[in-house]
Amino acid sequence: MKHSQTFDLAYSRVRTIHDNVTGITVPQICFQCIDAACMKSCPADAFYVDPEIGAVRINYNRCVGCMDCVAGCPFGDMFTEPKNLGAVFKCDLCEGDPVCARFCPEGALLYKEMEPLSGKLEMALDES
């Protein structure tokens, strides 16, 4: 793992969900929500939005390890270290160069700019 420098899937920020019916496994990563539940549940005000890439990140100097964010994330994308309870971590988009997307051989994970909607589509979306 890039962040913890260990080989242990418990420290991975990407988790996969296996669908037994279709046999398909899909990865799930933090959505970097605009109105993030982790940020709202934090009593220590330790979360901030990275101004450059828009990732929701943790200021570890302010974190007190209460794990409200782990339980508070509605998508299950906040984790705590199994042997050090309270040491929480989440996807921080690797400062703009996610290693998961770089190493994915099948192109299932991509890191790219969102394609802007065409003007008319956007207007139609606003109206609907």
Next chain:
Amino acid sequence: MLTITIDGRRIKCEEGEFLLGVCQRNGLEVPTLCHHEAVEPVGACRLCMVEISHPKWEGWTDNVVSCVYPVRDDGLVVKTDTPRVRQFRASVLDLLIARCPGSPELRELGKEYGLVETNYIEREDSNNCILCGLCARVCDEVIGVNAISTAGRGYMKDIMMPLDEPPPDCIGCGACAFVCPTNVIDVVQAPNHRIIWEKTFDMKVCPECGSANITLDQANYMIKTKDLPADYYDLCDECKRKKISVTQKNLAQYSQQLLDEIREGVKSNETTGH
């Protein structure tokens, strides 16, 4: 905005900002045990002592505890690692190691200041707590339950639960154990219960798979204070991920449908000229 000099570097800071915060922000290492950014500083451990001086002070210097020293003077000269400061920190560590002989964190810090053994008599009934009160401050100021506090005077002073019984207000979040600089507070985590401060907490067990990641008391406390729906903490992480993957699939199909409809609508508008 004031300009001060720390270890020969000119650094800008706000008036009233604490000196330790300025040092840490600029990557200068000042040892500290009791400091945490989320709580008000109290200057309990005295390890962040630095030497300050000013061109107007005619050569006089002062030793201040940087975590509670607000910067007021423009042109302040700060030195974080002078022999006098090192000597002061060494004597503080000497006393701390005598109080907590079993703490590896303090021993390691002591080695940096040339202390292998303490010069005083090591305390025998030590619980390795340095009495910085960080756990009690975090519990009060950040979590907001105030379950523990310091009690007693002098030699008998200790971090205690009310009436020395399992604290009724404690929600079992474990923040006190996480912030403790000498890792004194024990947390026992089992699949369906957690023991902290001699109190056993039931975990909020996921109804679908049976695993858990929050204590029942903490969930209830959060629901009450943050005004959340009562079933907010029901599912565990794994089940939340499963649920969201199904929702995502449905959502993707739905949004694709919606987009197709809009596209058709835009096309029909173009043909009719609106």
